[in-house]
Amino acid sequence: MSAAVQAKPQSRLLLSGNDAIARGVWEAGAKVAAAYPGTPSTEILESLSLYPDLYAEWSVNEKVAMEVAIGGSMSGARSFCAMKHVGLNVASDAFMTVTVAGVIGGLVIAVADDVGMSSSQNEQDSRFWGRFAHVPVLEPADSQEAYEMAKYAFELSEAYNTPVILRLTTRVCHVKAVVQVGERVKHDIGGFKSDARRWVMTPANAKGLLPAQIAREGKLQKLAEASPMNFLDDGSDKRVGFVTSGPAYMHLRESFPDAPVLKLGFTYPVPVALVEKLAAQVEHLVVVEETEPLMEQELKAAGLLKIHGKDLLPRLGELTPNVLIPAIKTFLGEPLPPTTTYPKFEPFPRPPTMCAACPHMGVYYSLARMRKNVQISGDIGCYTLGAGHPWNALDTTISMGASMGIALGMDKARSEETKDKSVVAVIGDSTFLHMGMQGMLDIVYNRGNVTVLILDNRTTGMTGGQNHAGTGKGLKGDETPRVDFVKLVEALGVKPERIKKIDPYVLPVVFKTIKQETAIPEVSVIITDRPCVLSEFYTKIEPYKVVDDDCTGCGNCINVGCPAITVKRSETKVRPDGKVNELKFTTIDTAMCTGCHMCVESCGPNAIVLAKRAAAAE
Numbered sequence: 001m002s003a004a005v006q007a008k009p010q011s012r013l014l015l016s017g018n019d020a021i022a023r024g025v026w027e028a029g030a031k032v033a034a035a036y037p038g039t040p041s042t043e044i045l046e047s048l049s050l051y052p053d054l055y056a057e058w059s060v061n062e063k064v065a066m067e068v069a070i071g072g073s074m075s076g077a078r079s080f081c082a083m084k085h086v087g088l089n090v091a092s093d094a095f096m097t098v099t100v101a102g103v104i105g106g107l108v109i110a111v112a113d114d115v116g117m118s119s120s121q122n123e124q125d126s127r128f129w130g131r132f133a134h135v136p137v138l139e140p141a142d143s144q145e146a147y148e149m150a151k152y153a154f155e156l157s158e159a160y161n162t163p164v165i166l167r168l169t170t171r172v173c174h175v176k177a178v179v180q181v182g183e184r185v186k187h188d189i190g191g192f193k194s195d196a197r198r199w200v201m202t203p204a205n206a207k208g209l210l211p212a213q214i215a216r217e218g219k220l221q222k223l224a225e226a227s228p229m230n231f232l233d234d235g236s237d238k239r240v241g242f243v244t245s246g247p248a249y250m251h252l253r254e255s256f257p258d259a260p261v262l263k264l265g266f267t268y269p270v271p272v273a274l275v276e277k278l279a280a281q282v283e284h285l286v287v288v289e290e291t292e293p294l295m296e297q298e299l300k301a302a303g304l305l306k307i308h309g310k311d312l313l314p315r316l317g318e319l320t321p322n323v324l325i326p327a328i329k330t331f332l333g334e335p336l337p338p339t340t341t342y343p344k345f346e347p348f349p350r351p352p353t354m355c356a357a358c359p360h361m362g363v364y365y366s367l368a369r370m371r372k373n374v375q376i377s378g379d380i381g382c383y384t385l386g387a388g389h390p391w392n393a394l395d396t397t398i399s400m401g402a403s404m405g406i407a408l409g410m411d412k413a414r415s416e417e418t419k420d421k422s423v424v425a426v427i428g429d430s431t432f433l434h435m436g437m438q439g440m441l442d443i444v445y446n447r448g449n450v451t452v453l454i455l456d457n458r459t460t461g462m463t464g465g466q467n468h469a470g471t472g473k474g475l476k477g478d479e480t481p482r483v484d485f486v487k488l489v490e491a492l493g494v495k496p497e498r499i500k501k502i503d504p505y506v507l508p509v510v511f512k513t514i515k516q517e518t519a520i521p522e523v524s525v526i527i528t529d530r531p532c533v534l535s536e537f538y539t540k541i542e543p544y545k546v547v548d549d550d551c552t553g554c555g556n557c558i559n560v561g562c563p564a565i566t567v568k569r570s571e572t573k574v575r576p577d578g579k580v581n582e583l584k585f586t587t588i589d590t591a592m593c594t595g596c597h598m599c600v601e602s603c604g605p606n607a608i609v610l611a612k613r614a615a616a617a618e
Contacts, residue, residue, distance in 0.1 A: 005050050005051055005052070007181055010180065010181070010182060011180075011181055012178050012179070012180055012181075013178070013179050013181055014176050014177070014178055014179075015143050015147070015176060015177070015178075015179045015181075016043065016143060016173065016174055016175065016176045017140065017142070017143045017146040017168060017172040017173045017174065017175065018040075018041070018042075018043035018044045018047060018173045018174070019043065019047045019143075019176075020143040020144070020146040020147035020150070020179050021044050021082075021110055021146050021147065021150045021166065021168070022043075022044050022045075022047035022048035022051070023047075023147055023150075023179070023181055024146065024147040024148065024149070024150025024151045025048060025080045025108070025150050025151075025154075026048060026051040026054065026184055027151055027181070027182055027183065027184050027185065028078055028106070028150065028151045028153075028154040028155075028185065028187070029078050029154075029184060029185045029186060029187030030054055030077070030078040030079060030080050030106075030108075030154070030187075031053075031054050031055065031072060031077035031078060031079070031105075031187070031189060032054070032055050032068065032069060032071075032072030032073075032077050032078075032079040032080070033045060033048050033049075033054060033055065033056040033057075033069070033079070033080045033081065033082075034056070034057050034058075034059045034064070034065035034066075034068040034069055034080075034081050035057075035058065035059065035062075035065050035081055035082040035083060036058065036059055036060070036061050036062045036064075036065055036083060036087060036434065037058065037460050037463040037464070037466040038062075038083055038084035038086070038087050038112075038463060039084060039114070039118075039119040039120075039170075039462075039463055040084065040112045040114055040118075040119070040168070040169075040170040040173040040174055041082050041083055041084045041087075041110065041111070041112035041168070041173065042463045042464060042466070043173070044082040044110055044112075044173075045058070045082055045475070046466075046475075048080075049475050049476055053184070056475055056476075057474070057475055058460075058466055058467060058468060058474070058475045060433050060434055060468065060469055061087075061090055061091075061400075061433075061434040061435055062081075062083040062087035062088065062090040062091040063090050063091045063093065063094055065081045065082075065083065065087075065091065066081050066091035066094045066095055066098075066109070067094050068081070069081035069107060069109070070094060070098050070107065072105060073098075073103045073104055073105045073106070073107040074103075074104055074105075074192055074199065075104070075105070075189060075190075075191055075192040076104045076105045076188075076189045076190035076191055076192070077105040077187075077189045078105045078106040078107075078108075078154050078187050079105055079106070079107050079108075080107075080108050080109075080110070081108075081109055081110070082109075082110040082111075082112070083109075083110075083111060083112070084111070084112050084113075084114060084120065085111060085112065085113045085114060085120070085124040085125075085126050086120060086121070086122065086124060086399065086400070087111070088109070088111050088126060088129060089124075089399075090400070090435065092129075095109070095129075095133065095163070096132075096133055097201050097206075098163055099133040099134060099135050099162065099163055099213065100201070100206055100209050100210060100213055101198055101199060101201060101209060102161040102162060102198070102209070102212075103157055103158065103161060103162065103163060104190070104193075105158070105187070105189065106153070106154030106155070106156075106157035106158045106164075107157050107163040107164070108150065108153040108154055108157060108163070108164050108166055109163055109164070109165050109166065110150075110166045110168060111126040111129070111165055111166070111167055111168065112168040112169065112170070112173050113125060113126050113167065113168065113169050113170070113290075113291075114169075114170050115169045115170055115171070115290045115291055115317065115318050116170065116316075116317045116318050118170060119462075121380070121397070121398070121399065123291055123316065123317075125290075125291050125292040125294060126165065126167050127139075127167055127267060127268060127292070127294050128292065128294060129165055130165055130167075130267075130268035130269075131268060131294070131298075133163075134213055134214070134216070134217045135162050135163050135164060135165055135268075136156060136160070136162065136164050136165070136220050136223075136224070136266065136268060136269070137164075137165045137167050137266075137267050137268035138152070138153055138156075138164065138165070138166050138167065138229065138265060138266055138267070139167045139168075139245045139246045139264065139265055139267045140166070140168065140172055140246070140265065141172065141245070141246050141247055141248075141249045141250055141263070141265070142172065142175070142177050142247070142250070143172070143175070143176065143177040143178075143179050144177060144178075144179050144180065145229075145265060146166075146168070146172060147179050147181065149166060149229070149265065150166060152229075153166055156223075160216055160219065160220060160223075161212075161216065162216060162220075167246070167267070169246055169247060169290065169318075171246075171247040171318065172246065172247055175247075217269060220269050221269040221271075223266070224266045224267075224268075224269050224270070224271040225271045225272075225273050225274060227265070227266040227271070229264070229265030229266040230262070230263070230264045230265060230266050230271050230274055231262075231263055232260065232261075232262050232263075232274070232277070232278060233253075233260065233261040233262075233263055234260055235256075235257075235258045235259045235260040235261065236258050237256070237258040237259050237260075238260065238281060238282050238283060239259075239282065239283050239284065239332065240256070240259055240282060240283065240284045240285075240286055240328060240331075240332070241259065241260040241261070241262070241278045241279070241281060241282030241284070241285050241286070242256070242259055242260070242261045242262070242285075242286050242287075242288050243261075243262045243264065243275055243278065243285065243286070243287045243288065243295060243299075244261060244262070244263060244264070244287070244288040244289065245263070245264040245265065245267045245289060245295075246290065247290075247318075248288050248289065248290055248318075248319045249261065249263045251288075251318075251319055251320050251321055251324055252288055252324065254321050255321040255324045255325050255328075256324075256325075256328065260278060260281060260282060262274060262275060262278045264295075267295070270295055270298045270299065270302075272298075272299065272302045272304075275299055275304060276304065279304060279306075279307070284306075284308065284331075285304070285306070285307040285308065286307070286308045286309065286312060286313075286328065286331075287299065287307060287308070287309035288309075288313065288319055288324070289309070289319075290317075290318060290319055291315055291316065291317070292315065293309050293310045293315070295309075296309035296310060308331070312327045312328070312331050313327055325337065351388060351389065352385055352388065353385060353388065353561065353563050354382060354385050354561060354562075354563070355532075355533050355534065355563070356533065356562050356563055356564040356592045356593060356594055356596075357533045357562070357564075357593070357594040357595070357596035357598075358382070358457075358532070358533060358562075359455070359457050359504040359505065359528055359530035359531070359532070359533075359596075360382060360383045360385075360386065360455050360457070360504070360528075361504075361560055361561045361562060361598060362504040362505055362506075362507050362510050362528075362560070362598050363383075363386075363426070363453060363455060363504055363510060363514075363528060364383075364386040364391035364393045364561065365391065365507060365510075365559060365560050365561065365598070365602070366507065366510045366511040366514055367386070367391065367393040367424065367426075367514065368390070368391045368392065368393045368559065369511065370422075370511075370514065370515065370518075371392070371393060373420075373421055373422060373518075374421060374422045374423070374424050374518065375395055375407075375410050375418060375421050375422070375423050375424070376393055376394050376395050376396075376424045376425075376426060377394075377395065377396050377402075377403040377404075377406045377407040377410060377423070377424070377425045377426070378394035378395070378396055378397040378403055378426050379397060379400065379401065379402065379403035379425075379426060379427040379428065379431050379436070380397065380399065380400045380431055380462070381427075381428040381430070381431050381455075381460075381461060381462050382428070382457075382461040382462045382532075383426055383427075383428055383455050384397050384462075386426065389561075390558060390559050390561050391559075391561055394426070400431055400434050400435045401427070401431060401432075401434060401435025401436040401438070401439055402435075402439075403425040403426060403427045403436070403439070404425050404427065404436050404438075404439020404440055404442065404443060404450075404452070405439045405442060406425075407423050407424070407425035407443070407448070407450045407452070408439070408442060408443050408446060408448045408450060410423045411423045411448045411449050411450050412446075412448070422449075422451060422518035422519070423448075423449065423450045423451070424450070424451045424452075424453060424514070424518065425439075425443075425450055425451070425452045425453065426453045426455065427452065427453070427454055427455070428454075428455050428456075428457065428461070429454060429455065429456040429457065429458065429459075429468070429470045429485065430459070430460040430461075430466075430468045430470065432454050432485075433468060433469050433470055433483065436454075437488070437492065440452060440489060440492050440494075440525075441492045441493065443523055444492055444493035444494060444523050445493070447522075447523075448523055449521045449522060449523070450523060450524075451514070451517045451518045451523075451524045451525075451526065452489075452523070452524070452525045452526070453514075453525075453526050453528070454485055454489070454525060454526070454527045454528070455504075455528050456470065456485055456527055456528055456529055456530075457528075457530065457531055457532040457535070458470065458471050458531040458532065458535060458537050459471060459531070459532045459534075459535045459537075461532045461534070461535075465532060465534055465535055469481075469482075469483050470482060470483040470485065471537075485501075485527050486499055486501055486527060489525045489527075493523075494523055494524070494525050495522075495523075498517070498520070498522065498523060498524040498525065499524070499525050499527070500513050500517065500524070500525070500526045500527070501526075501527045501528075501529055502526060502527070502528055502529070503528070503529065503530060504528040504529075504530050505530060505596050505597060505598055506601070507598055507601040507602060508601065510528075513526055514526065533594055533596075538594075540594045540595060541594060541595025541596065541597075542595045542610055542611065542612060543588070543590040543591075543593035543594065543595050543610075543611045544588055544590070544593055544595065544597065544599065544600060544608050544609065544610055544611060545588055545590055545608070545609060545610070545611040546586055546587050546588050546607055546608055547607050547608070547609055548585070550605050550606065550607035551585050551586065551605065551607040552583070552604070552605045552607070553570075553571060553573075553583025553584050553585045554583075554584075554603075554604055554605070555567075555582075555583070555584035555586070556602040556603060556604065557586055557599040557602050557603055557608065558584055558586060559602065560598050560599050560602050562593075562596075562598070562599060563592065564588055564589045564592035564593045565586050565587070565588055565589075565599060566586065566587055566589070567584045567585070567586055568585050568586060568587040569585050570582065570583065570584050570585070571583040571585070588608070590611045593611075
């Protein structure tokens with residue numbers, strides 16, 4: 001067990017925000033927890049799964065995770081689900097309805113916003129869901145608050161018959177701090193009680209529940225005004241007062257230690273009366289919020305017109321001291337503090353790339369060779385890196401599962417320039433199960449001419465290697481039924497003769513199969529079958545080495561994209577016909593090489609051999 005699980009009552013533990021939320025959920029007596037992995041929220045459920053006396057699962061997507069939690073709540077169990085910001089888009093259908101129906105057991109939804117987009121395709125402000133769905137939003141600023149708010153959220157949920165959003169950001173999720181923890185409380189489960197007027201959400205039943213939702217929001221407004229999570233941190237410098245929430249509070253305190261700050265933890269409904277109290281004490285009022293001006297607009301709509309916010313501060317990224325100090329000092333007409341200058345060093349470029357022996361490399365190596373003849377619709381996962389060097393083999397990446405529908409749209413919108421190009425959709429195993437199956441069905445149903453590549457590496461790779469329904473393992477490593485992708489796509493309507501399962505390490509077969517399937521004007525599916533090199537299912541093979549005397553500098557092995565292969569030296573050679581060849585003589589880091597042999601198959605002069613064989617020859 002982890003130290004967090006073994007901790008005695010009233011222990012002090014060093015916890016990340018994600019770990020602290022897990023601890024708070026467990027201590028609150030939650031019985032059901034579900035999530036789909038997504039940075040920066042992934043570790044919440046991983047940490048929660050280590051605790052006893054509750055059920056936790058990786059769901060196939062965020063909508064299902066939400067529904068599992070809703071079902072638990074309907075049955076009287078305190079229930080929890082977690083996701084990153086874009087995950088709530090997926091889960092919103094079920095979420096928007098349960099906000100009307102309400103809860104029995106407390107229902108808490110942790111949503112982690114990736115402020116600064118360190119690992120996301122957009123920067124989204126999940127606080128808007130509180131306003132949109134008329135539910136309370138809590139925002140912790142550190143790990144201690146994350147722990148405390150997670151516990152309180154269940155009480156709030158049950159007291160006001162509402163789901164509660166716990167809005168996090170990357171800074172809170174991943175930064176560690178000392179947390180004072182307690183012990184788990186017992187929460188009895190009453191069991192599901194049939195009530196069609198409440199749980200069968202026909203229009204007639206839903207209309208009957210809407211007045212209660214509206215009345216609830218008024219009560220929550222009064223609660224927010226009186227909440228100890230919202231407090232005024234007095235300061236002596238009354239020129240500027242600040243309204244803020246989340247980790248921006250920490251940045252403000254560091255930047256302007258003498259300024260009055262209204263720190264909000266219960267951020268929706270916005271406690272307007274508290275803000276008015278601060279406004280009366282200062283010359284200027286500035287709303288500091290990441291990322292959208294939600295509070296600023298709410299306050300202006302309430303009649304507080306002489307306030308500032310996004311007219312001074314950016315809407316993108318974190319509001320750290322190096323952003324806040326220049327903005328506010330410029331506003332006040334003060335000189336900026338002197339900046340310390342350091343010698344400028346250009347770091348060696350290290351673009352993101354795939355791991356050595358990643359099974360996706362062979363697919364992109366082959367697609368890159370066909371680049372002029374294909375349009376390639378990509379998806380969310382490690383294989384998104386196929387858009388980069390040396391492959392440059394992706395045309396689109398929009399959202400989870402979108403490769404399928406986008407590929408069909410490309411197929412149906414062919415122009416004179418693209419009519420002869422093949423359309424390829426690339427998607428991973430976890431992503432296909434998450435949201436790709438419906439798109440696959442749509443391609444079949446609408447007779448698309450698309451070749452779908454399902455890159456099955458038997459893990460959810462980009463978020464750290466979590467299990468899913470295609471791995472044969474559950475959240476805790478227990479054995480589960482494993483999806484057979486061949487049978488699955490056949491059940492979705494793909495002809496058996498158009499389904500190919502291949503080894504992505506065998507480059508001639510990969511290239512030949514893609515070329516053959518894209519030439520046939522109907523739906524086809526190619527499934528690769530090699531595990532992620534970082535997963536428990538991968539077995540390392542003997543590494544390879546380049547024989548220097550045999551290397552011709554053709555550079556084909558570099559085009560595979562393996563980070564274990566580097567250019568040792570380059571030469572320019574002028575051919576008799578006057579053309580110039582750039583030769584790249586390579587070497588392989590045998591400590592990094594895992595023996596996938598893709599580079600061997602790309603090497604014309606057979607200069608790449610097993611390291612042991614090369615050593616014996618020497």
